[in-house]
Amino acid sequence: MEKLVISLFCFTLCSFMISTTARTIDSNTFSSKSASASPASNFTHVCDSSRFSALGLEMSKFAFCDSTLPFEVRVKDLVDMMTLKEKTDQLGNKAFGVPRIGLPKYEWWSEALHGVSNTGPGTFFDDVIPGATSFPPVILTAASFNESLWKKIGQVVSTEARAMYNLGRAGLTYWSPNINVVRDPRWGRIIETPGEDPFVVGTYASNYVRGLQDVEGTENMTDLNSRPLKVSACCKHYAAYDMEDWNGVDRYHFDARVSEQDMVETFLRPFEMCVKDGDVSSVMCSFNSVDGLPTCADSRLLKHTIRGEWNLHGYIVSDCDSIDVIVKDQKWLGDTSEDAVAHVLKAGLDLDCGEYYTNFTEPAAKQGKVREEDIDKSLKYLYTVLMRLGYFDGSPSLKFLGKNDICSKEHIELAAEAAKEGIVLLKNNETLPLDPSKFRTLAVVGPHANATSAMIGNYAGIPCQYTSPIDGFAKYGKVIYEMGCGDVFCKNETLIFPAMRAAKKADATVILVGLDLAIEAETRDRKDLLLPGYQTQLIKQVTKASKGPVILVIMTAGCVDISFAKEDENTKAILWAGFPGEEGGHAIADVIFGKYNPGGRLPLTWHEANYVDMLPMTSMALRPIDSLGYPGRTYKFFNGSTVYPFGFGLSYTQFNYTLASSQRSIHINLTKFQHCRDLVYDSDAYKPPCPALLTSDIECNKYNFELEIEVLNVGHRDGSEVVLVYTKAPDGISEAPAKQLIGFKRVFVKAGKKETVNFVFNACKGLGIVDYKAYQLLPFGQHTIMVGDGAISYPVQVSF
C-alpha cells in the first residue's frame, strides 16, 4: 500500500513530495546513461544522428527515425522491433526506454491545470527556471465566461511548458484539465473545475485543450492522427468522478450508481466535447466505479465510447494507481495483479500511471491472459502522440522558446486579467467602485487579507511572484492590515478586536474571508456550506465597528452561505474572487477601485446551508428523488431558493438587451425512414401525436436557428457583459430540465454604446433533450428561448 499511501496524500502534500522527487530526476528525465550519451540539457529529440552515434548506433538503420515515412509506418516499425519485455517496460508513466534501439526513457506525468505545475514528476523548478505563471485556479477563470481567454491561457501555458521542455525541465504530456461536472456543492475539487453546467465545462475544455495543443496553422489538418501538438493535454477524470471522502465513503471505494440519462446528459457530455471539439490527445479514467465496474476496466466507457463513438486521436491513461485501487481497495472480481492488468488492457487502457503495467503485463501475457496485439495497439497510440509532439523529429517552430518566454510581463498581465475577468460582483449597494481620492486609508482585514499561496490553490507550480491583496491595495492608499483570524479555521476570537480597531480608523474596510486547501481539496470534501469558525463573527463585528463602508471579499471555490451579509445593510458590497492566482491582489484592488469593471458570473449555484442536509453526497441523480425527499442538483433541476443562482453577477454599469432578430420555427420534412419517438408527458399535459425525433435520425447541421441581440450599455461606465442563452423544452414533458444553457458570449460595451451579439444554434444541440432511456431527442412543439435572467424570452416552434 505504500505507493497508494503516497498517492492518497500526494495531492495535498505534493509540493513537498514532488520537489524532493524532482531533485532526484533532475539530470535524467529524458535520457538515461544507457539510453543516451547526452545529458538532459542538450537532448533535443530522439532521432538525432549524433545521439545515435554516441550510443554506438547508426540512425539511418532505424525506419522509425525516417521522417519521410508516415507516423503510422514509423510507430509500427518502432513497436515491432521491441521484445515483449521491452514493450511492457514502456507502459507506465515512467517509460524505461529501449537503449538497444536508441529509445530514451520518458516520464509521461506532467500537470498544467492553470499554469505549468510541478505536481507530477515530469516537471520541476530550480535555479534556472524558478517559477512559471500561475493563473487563477479554473473555477474563477470559468466565471469569466470568455472562450478566448480560456484558449489564450492555454496558449501561454503551453508556451511556458515548451520553453521548460526545451531547457530539460518539463515533459510534453500534461494531464490537465479536470473537467468533471460539479454535481454537489460539498465536493473538494470544485477549485479545479469549470463548474456545474456540462456545456460550460465542455466549452472550457475544448478551448483550454486547443490552447495547449494546437500549433498555429495546423489546426485544420485532415489527418488528425498526424496533426502536430504543441503539448499534449488530457481530459480527466472519466467518468462520474466528483466525490473525495464523505461520511465514510472515499473515492477509491465509491461505486457511483448513475442512470444512463445522467451519464449522457451530464457526466459524459464534457468529455465528448473535449474529444470531438477539442481533439484532445488523451483521456484519463478515474478511481471510482460506475455501476459496479471500475471505470478503467470498463470497455464500454473506454473502447466503445471514447475510441468507437468519439474517435479519440490519442491515448487513454489511468489515474495514478488506479490499477492498485482495483486490486487492493475495490478487490474487483478478486483480481490478481495479472488479472487486473489484463482486464484494463482489454478495456482499452493504454498507459498506467503507476507500476502495474510495467510489473505485471509481461507475466500476464505469459499466463495467457493478454494478447500481445493489444499491447502493440496501445504502444502505437502512445508513440503517435510523441511523434506529433516532435519528440522524435524536433519541433522547428517551437525550439526557440526559452527562459524569456516564462513569466514574461505579458504572461503575468494575463494572469491579472484572468482574475479581473472572473471576479463576480454579488452585491453593490451604491458603494463601489471606491474613489481613491476619497478613500485614502483602508482597513484590509481577514484571513485572506495577505493571501499568497492560497490564491494559487492546488495543481500549482511555483509562481513568478505574488501580489497579495494588501500589496494590491497599497497601490491605491494607506493600508492598515489585520488578520482577524489566525487562519481560515478561525478557531477563536482573539484577533477580531485588532481588526475592529483597524476598521474604526479607516475610510473604508475590506474584509477578505473564505476557505483554502485545508478545507476544500483533493481527498477532502466539505461537511457544510458555512464560513468556518469565527469568520462570520469577524465579519459581523468588524462591520459594526467600521467607520467607512464595508466590502466583503470571498475567496472560495465552492459556495458559502453568506445570506447574513447579503441582507445586512452595513455590508455595502460583496465580491467573489474564487482563488485569483498569483496576481490576485492586483485584480481585487483594481475591481474595488473601479480600474476594472467586473463582469464575471457564478459558474455554480450558491446554495443555502441547509441544502446539504437534504441529500447525501453519494446520491448521483441530478433530478429530484421525491420518494426520498432529495432535491434536484444544479440550476437545471433544483427549484428551491438559493443564496445566488448560477449565472449571477453584477456590474458597475447597466445593460439592456433588445432582440434584433430571431428565427422562430423549425420544420423538418419527415422521410419514410424517420420514425416518431415517444416521450413521457405529465398526465395533465397535451401530448402531440409525434412527440419527438431521434437526433441521430436528423441531419442536424441543416437545421440551424439564429438569434441576434443588441446589448446596450445604458450606464455610465464601460463594461463587459456575459450574454447567456438558455432553452426550455415544450411544457408538459416529464422531468425535462427547468432550462439549459446552450450558448454564451462575453462582450465589451462602451458606456452609452451598443454591440450586436450573434448566435447560431444547431437545432439538435440547442433544443435536444435526453430522455430517461438516454435517447437524445428533438421534441415536437413550442420550445422557449431565454436570454439572461429572462429579460428576453420567446418561443421557437419545432414541427415535423
Ligand SMILES: *[C@@H]1O[C@H](CO)[C@@H](O)[C@H](O)[C@H]1NC(C)=O
Ligand atoms: C552535449 O553538451 C555537452 C556539453 O556542452 C557536449 O560536450 C556534448 O557533445 C553535447 N552532446 C550532444 C549530443 O550534442
Ligand SMILES: *[C@@H]1O[C@H](CO)[C@@H](O)[C@H](O)[C@H]1NC(C)=O
Ligand atoms: C480552421 O477552421 C476553423 C473553422 O472552420 C476556422 O475558423 C479557422 O480559421 C481555420 N484555421 C486555419 C488555420 O485555417
Ligand SMILES: *[C@@H]1O[C@H](CO)[C@@H](O)[C@H](O)[C@H]1NC(C)=O
Ligand atoms: C514493481 O516492481 C518494482 C521493482 O521490483 C518494485 O519496487 C515495485 O514495488 C513494484 N510495484 C508494484 C505496484 O508492484
Ligand SMILES: *[C@@H]1O[C@H](CO)[C@@H](O)[C@H](O)[C@H]1NC(C)=O
Ligand atoms: C504576507 O505574507 C507573506 C508570505 O507569507 C509574508 O512574507 C509577509 O510578511 C506577510 N505580510 C505581512 C504584512 O504580514
Ligand SMILES: *[C@@H]1O[C@H](CO)[C@@H](O)[C@H](O)[C@H]1NC(C)=O
Ligand atoms: C487563538 O488562535 C490563534 C491563531 O490560530 C492561536 O495562536 C492562539 O493560541 C489561540 N488562542 C487561544 C486562547 O486559544
Ligand SMILES: *[C@@H]1O[C@H](CO)[C@@H](O)[C@H](O)[C@H]1NC(C)=O
Ligand atoms: C442598501 O443601502 C440602503 C441605504 O443605506 C439601506 O437602507 C438598505 O437596507 C441597503 N440594502 C441592503 C440589501 O443592504
Ligand SMILES: *[C@@H]1O[C@H](CO)[C@@H](O)[C@H](O)[C@H]1NC(C)=O
Ligand atoms: C420543486 O421540486 C420538488 C421536488 O421534486 C417538487 O416536489 C416541487 O413540486 C417543485 N416545486 C415547484 C414550484 O415546481
Ligand SMILES: *[C@@H]1O[C@H](CO)[C@@H](O)[C@H](O)[C@H]1NC(C)=O
Ligand atoms: C433598460 O431596461 C429597463 C428595464 O426594462 C428600462 O426600465 C429602462 O428604461 C431601459 N433603459 C434604456 C436606456 O433603454
Ligand SMILES: *[C@@H]1O[C@H](CO)[C@@H](O)[C@H](O)[C@H]1NC(C)=O
Ligand atoms: C419541406 O417540404 C416543403 C414542402 O414540400 C418544402 O417547401 C420545403 O423546402 C422542405 N424543407 C426542407 C428543409 O427540405
Ligand SMILES: *[C@@H]1O[C@H](CO)[C@@H](O)[C@H](O)[C@H]1NC(C)=O
Ligand atoms: C476576453 O478575453 C480576451 C483575452 O484575454 C480579452 O482580450 C477580451 O477583452 C475579453 N473579452 C471581454 C469582453 O472581456
